[in-house]
Amino acid sequence: MKLDSPIFQDADAARIHLEAQRWPHGPNCPHCGNANPDRITKMEGKAHRPGLYNCMECREQFTVTVGTVFERSKIALNKWLLATFLMASSKKGMSAHQLHRMLGVTYKTAWFMAHRIREAMKEDVKSSGPLGGEGKIVEADETYFGPKDTIKKRTIRGKPANSSKRSIVALVERGGKVRSFHVERATKASVRDVLVRNADRKSTLMTDESNFYPITGKEFADHATVKHTGGEYVRYEADRIVHTNTIENVFSVFKRGMVGVYQHCGEAHLHRYLSEFDFRYNRRTALGVTDTERHDQLLAMIEGKRLTYRRIGEAGDA
Numbered sequence: 469m470k471l472d473s474p475i476f477q478d479a480d481a482a483r484i485h486l487e488a489q490r491w492p493h494g495p496n497c498p499h500c501g502n503a504n505p506d507r508i509t510k511m512e513g514k515a516h517r518p519g520l521y522n523c524m525e526c527r528e529q530f531t532v533t534v535g536t537v538f539e540r541s542k543i544a545l546n547k548w549l550l551a552t553f554l555m556a557s558s559k560k561g562m563s564a565h566q567l568h569r570m571l572g573v574t575y576k577t578a579w580f581m582a583h584r585i586r587e588a589m590k591e592d593v594k595s596s597g598p599l600g601g602e603g604k605i606v607e608a609d610e611t612y613f614g615p616k617d618t619i620k621k622r623t624i625r626g627k628p629a630n631s632s633k634r635s636i637v638a639l640v641e642r643g644g645k646v647r648s649f650h651v652e653r654a655t656k657a658s659v660r661d662v663l664v665r666n667a668d669r670k671s672t673l674m675t676d677e678s679n680f681y682p683i684t685g686k687e688f689a690d691h692a693t694v695k696h697t698g699g700e701y702v703r704y705e706a707d708r709i710v711h712t713n714t715i716e717n718v719f720s721v722f723k724r725g726m727v728g729v730y731q732h733c734g735e736a737h738l739h740r741y742l743s744e745f746d747f748r749y750n751r752r753t754a755l756g757v758t759d760t761e762r763h764d765q766l767l768a769m770i771e772g773k774r775l776t777y778r779r780i781g782e783a784g785d786a
């Protein structure tokens with residue numbers, strides 16, 4: 469897929485592409501679920517919007533964007549597809565300023581589009597099941613992100629005192645997927661909550677020597693730690709290599725992207741930025757995923773995640 473593809477230039481081409489992605493076997497009525505081609509008619513003629521269908525089961529009309537993050541948007545669908553493509557393929561992310569310039573929409577519109585797209589990138593953790601499993605390694609770690617504190621204070625229970633920094637806990641299956649979470653405060657309890665909800669307990673857990681992990685680690689098949697304070701980053705054992713480099717790399721890509729691309733990010737929106745970076749990592753080129761495939765996977769995730777401007781606006785500004 470190239471940037472001069474018709475799907476990024478022309479609204480009809482974009483719609484036809486999206487229909488082919490969402491409805492490989494023909495239109496589905498989003499109102500009642502009817503997928504019988506004999507019971508769905510295409511509304512032809514100038515009196516109708518292009519791409520309008522009529523369901524003969526429930527007598528409702530629909531287009532391919534009903535029930536998706538693109539629904540009821542005044543932005544041309546080809547611009548939406550360009551925005552999703554750019555965000556799916558830029559390793560460090562795409563700022564609202566860049567989108568605003570590339571799409572020819574206002575900054576505010578670009579910002580809103582980007583947040584809707586991040587919402588679509590959110591993994592359905594419940595249906596994809598836990599990370600790891602028997603014989604697999606799950607690395608877990610926590611990090612802190614946000615504006616620099618002017619006064620250095622002692623860390624109290626996982627968050628520097630009076631800090632504006634936000635706590636992130638993440639886990640990654642080595643060679644597999646990552647899940648990152650913004651937690652109010654990193655503690656033994658909040659870290660355990662993230663771990664047991666997202667990792668199979670038959671996995672081997674690998675962490676640094678932080679005291680968040682030893683107790684929860686006992687709930688896993690095994691728990692191995694590297695002692696960063698002792699200068700140990702990798703330990704070669706008979707049948708495994710103990711380290712947390714995978715999860716640290718994930719944090720480093722996230723932080724470089726957030727510093728370079730997203731000038732500042734409101735705490736209320738942090739979870740969406742994490743979804744964005746997780747989305748790309750989980751479909752990274754190293755796993756054999758092309759930019760086009762990653763984009764198509766994103767287009768398959770746009771359903772049921774409509775985010776209203778009100779919902780974003782009320783969550784605080786960014």
Ligand SMILES: [Zn+2]
Binds near residue numbers: 524
């Ligand atoms: Zn219907």
